[in-house]
Amino acid sequence: MSGPDLRRAAAARALDLVTPGMRLGIGTGSTANAFIELLGERVRAGLEIVGVPTSEATHAAATRAGIRLATLDEVPELDLTIDGADEVDAGLRLIKGGGAALLREKIVAFASRRMVVIADAAKHVETLGAFPLPIEVNAFGLRATQRAVEAAITISGCAGPLTLRRTAAGAPLTTDGGHHILDAQLGRIPDPEALSRALWSVPGVVEHGLFLGLASAAILAADRGGTAEVTVLGSL
Secondary structure, three states: OOHHHHHHHHHHHHHOOOOOOOEEEEOOOHHHHHHHHHHHHHHHOOOOOEEEEOOHHHHHHHHHOOOOEOOOOOOOOEOEEEEOOOEEOOOOOEEOOOOOOHHHHHHHHHOEOOEEEEEEHHHEOOOOOOOOEEEEEOOOOHHHHHHHHHHHHHHOOOOOOEEEOEOOOOOEOOOOOOOEEEEEOOOOOOOHHHHHHHHHOOOOEEEEOEEOOOOOEEEEEEEEOOEEEEEEEEOO
């Protein structure tokens, strides 16, 4: 099965968790877009929920799907967040931020009673780090912050190049919050908690893509002979 088919299968399983009246955090990325499409179908059939998007891109996609939206200021406590992940390990630790929405995604996840991840089973890894870790940083003092982040990575027992994420036109990418992203290509992260603490010691770091202790479950879809097999890590 193709990647889109697997993402849709995981999204369909997550949709079973959505009940009328829910306050729902809606993630960002290709798998979240599959969920938005299915959720929109259910909403147009009469399901009443209110969604809080984690990015401007998600806001636009959810609006097109006919989903009623609110801000986190209007709805500060959420029942459930459904979002994708770039990597997930057996302990439900995540790397997120490939879609450059990690700050808003983490704020929304933290405001939720539950966060459930949906993903292609290929995102399930033994050790985090093969996917470059996004680190959102303030544009002010960028070079100084980059040097401090490099030192923090070394202190935490990791190693690998750090690059500034750029747009297709070559300009530094700017997030919805007006920040830049440094991508750390570490290969493996033996102690995600230690790396998280080290990164938080750098004043210019706004957020990082290690989501630790936030996800309660992950719905993973794998190709089994042309059929999507959905498995669950954690508790739904």
